[in-house]
Amino acid sequence: MGLKFLKIMRASINRPPTPDGDEDPQQELTLQEIINIKLIESGEKEKLKELLRERLIECGWRDEMKALCRAFTKNKGRNNVTVDELVHLITPKGRASVPDSVKAELLQRIRAFLVSAAI
Amino acid sequence: MSVPNDDNTSRHSQLSSHCFGDLLDSIIADIASECHRIARLGLDRNLEDEEEELRLSTQARVRVADPSNSGETNSKYVVDIFGQTHPAVANEIFDCMNCKRSIMAGRFAPHLEKCMGKGRKARLKSTRSGTAAQNRQARGSPVSAYASYSNSTTNVNRVANGTPGPAADEYGEGGFDEP
Numbered sequence: 001m002g003l004k005f006l007k008i009m010r011a012s013i014n015r016p017p018t019p020d021g022d023e024d025p026q027q028e029l030t031l032q033e034i035i036n037i038k039l040i041e042s043g044e045k046e047k048l049k050e051l052l053r054e055r056l057i058e059c060g061w062r063d064e065m066k067a068l069c070r071a072f073t074k075n076k077g078r079n080n081v082t083v084d085e086l087v088h089l090i091t092p093k094g095r096a097s098v099p100d101s102v103k104a105e106l107l108q109r110i111r112a113f114l115v116s117a118a119i
Numbered sequence: 120m121s122v123p124n125d126d127n128t129s130r131h132s133q134l135s136s137h138c139f140g141d142l143l144d145s146i147i148a149d150i151a152s153e154c155h156r157i158a159r160l161g162l163d164r165n166l167e168d169e170e171e172e173l174r175l176s177t178q179a180r181v182r183v184a185d186p187s188n189s190g191e192t193n194s195k196y197v198v199d200i201f202g203q204t205h206p207a208v209a210n211e212i213f214d215c216m217n218c219k220r221s222i223m224a225g226r227f228a229p230h231l232e233k234c235m236g237k238g239r240k241a242r243l244k245s246t247r248s249g250t251a252a253q254n255r256q257a258r259g260s261p262v263s264a265y266a267s268y269s270n271s272t273t274n275v276n277r278v279a280n281g282t283p284g285p286a287a288d289e290y291g292e293g294g295f296d297e298p
Contacts, residue, residue, distance in 0.1 A: 035134060036141075045142075052142050062150060069154035070163060078158045086151035094147050095140070103139065110135040119134070 031119070038117050048109060055102040064097065065090050 029037075039045035056062050072089055073081050157163045198204055208225035215222045217234045 032134065032137060035138065039138070048138075049142050049145060052139075053146055056146065065147070065150050066154055069151065069158070073154070073158040073163075078161060081155060081158050083148075083151050083155045086155055087148060090147050090151055091144070095143060098143065106139050106142070107132075107135045110138045111131050114131050114134060119131075 035114065035117075035119060038119075039113065042113075042117075044113050048106065048113075051109070052102070052106055055105065056098070059099050059102060061094070061097060061099070061102075065094055068093065 036045075039048070053062075068090060069086050072086065076085075208223070211224040212221055213224065214220065215227070215230060215234060217231070220230075222230050
């Protein structure tokens with residue numbers, strides 16, 4: 001019994017060491033991911049998303065985006081449209097046309113959260 | 120912990136912007152998905168559809184305005200929703216209850232005017248209540264046949280509430296005979 005144990009020990013000694021890469025990536029979350037997790041766990045992400053959605057509806061941004069989609073759909077034919085196409089259509093214009101006040105409000109709240117979460 | 124404030128602020132700004140971008144992308148994806156759904160289901164009255172409808176309605180209007188198709192005089196010969204055509208003047212013949220003459224249905228009203236109303240001769244006639252009741256029944260039977268028809272179809276689902284006519288009961292019971 002003892003001999004076997006020694007053999008196993010020797011085998012483990014002679015085995016090449018486990019490369020570090022195997023263990024670390026699983027534990028090494030990016031800061032972004034950590035923030036995301038904290039946002040979701042605290043429920044703040046949902047609140048922020050609702051706030052953003054509300055502001056974008058109020059200022060007519062959402063209607064603009066839907067109008068873009070409708071125009072695109074009309075030209076393409078309503079059965080030839082994919083979600084991907086619509087996303088790629090709206091994203092650049094959408095990101096560019098968010099009102100400054102809305103963006104500022106959201107950024108402020110996010111920053112406040114980061115401070116409170118001590119990141 | 121002497122982390123310079125600037126570093127922290129810029130780091131925070133970067134992270135915040137990134138978070139904001141995430142939220143915005145998520146909302147954009149929601150909108151795209153909703154618009155896609157509306158487009159595919161045809162829920163939105165697409166301009167395309169409206170143009171198509173306009174075209175169809177103008178076509179229909181042309182067809183209606185076409186003299187060979189319709190017009191006041193020919194409207195009775197147009198097929199109705201049951202697929203029946205009717206002549207311009209109703210040609211069922213029956214007996215006037217007043218003067219006991221054979222009258223064409225389409226000419227009945229003017230006949231009644233003369234027969235009952237205006238003339239001196241009309242005022243001298245007496246009313247024949249017996250024949251009037253007879254005629255009412257004769258003309259009423261097709262109506263009751265339809266009534267029993269509609270009752271029978273509804274009686275399949277509902278208990279017959281003493282509906283009139285033996286025909287209705289027959290149909291009703293047949294409906295309940297479900298294995």
